[in-house]
Amino acid sequence: MENIDYEALVKALKSRRFLPEVFNTAEEAKAAALNIIGTKSVGIGGSATVRDMGLAEALQSNGNQVYWHWLAAKEAKQATRDKALHAGVYMCSANALTLDGRLVNIDGTGNRAAGLIYGPHEIVVIVGKNKIVSSLDEALDRIKRDACPTNARRLGLNTPCAKTGQCHDCRTAERMCNVTFILEAPTRPVNAFHVLLVKEDLGL
Ligand code: SF4
Numbered sequence: 726m727e728n729i730d731y732e733a734l735v736k737a738l739k740s741r742r743f744l745p746e747v748f749n750t751a752e753e754a755k756a757a758a759l760n761i762i763g764t765k766s767v768g769i770g771g772s773a774t775v776r777d778m779g780l781a782e783a784l785q786s787n788g789n790q791v792y793w794h795w796l797a798a799k800e801a802k803q804a805t806r807d808k809a810l811h812a813g814v815y816m817c818s819a820n821a822l823t824l825d826g827r828l829v830n831i832d833g834t835g836n837r838a839a840g841l842i843y844g845p846h847e848i849v850v851i852v853g854k855n856k857i858v859s860s861l862d863e864a865l866d867r868i869k870r871d872a873c874p875t876n877a878r879r880l881g882l883n884t885p886c887a888k889t890g891q892c893h894d895c896r897t898a899e900r901m902c903n904v905t906f907i908l909e910a911p912t913r914p915v916n917a918f919h920v921l922l923v924k925e926d927l928g929l
Pocket residue numbers: 869873874877884885886887891892893894895896899900901902
């Protein structure tokens with residue numbers, strides 16, 4: 726989305742008790758994320774944004790314990806997802822962020838839903854400008870159009886979107902759109918839900 730009013734977006738997020746910060750570059754946001762996390766352990770949800778920013782590697786070289794199933798062997802992925810839910814911090818991106826401050830995600834296994842809704846008490850969500858949309862309808866359109874087919878192909882799933890690039894609201898066994906959730910505000914009693922807004926395109 727072009728011509729984003731970040732001042733209004735920050736105000737909308739703050740009104741919902743999120744902790745937003747705006748960064749011109751992914752490098753600046755990366756430094757901020759590392760600063761927020763400090764020495765704590767980190768669970769990471771599936772995120773091309775986090776991958777492309779090199780955050781897991783930076784955390785590991787700083788000595789942080791990192792639980793990320795994208796780095797785990799196939800047989801260890803489920804255990805790694807489980808451990809991520811008990812880390813000091815949970816980090817991922819969002820599939821979309823509406824201008825009125827709602828975070829929208831679609832999950833296959835539900836690990837990001839669990840992490841963001843009932844996981845670690847401190848959360849870092851990083852959102853590139855390509856994820857910002859004007860409405861919930863646009864959020865779901867964006868996710869189904871841009872994120873799902875690309876992710877289905879990346880994961881080698883046997884779904885219609887992997888073949889055609891479009892959602893067919895399938896009922897296939899490998900369907901990846903099993904949970905759609907909208908975070909209207911942090912669910913935790915503690916006020917530690919950071920939303921790092923980056924004025925660059927990041928992730929899918
Ligand atoms: S519902 Fe099926 S076809 Fe549609 S995006 Fe999800 S996995 Fe792909």
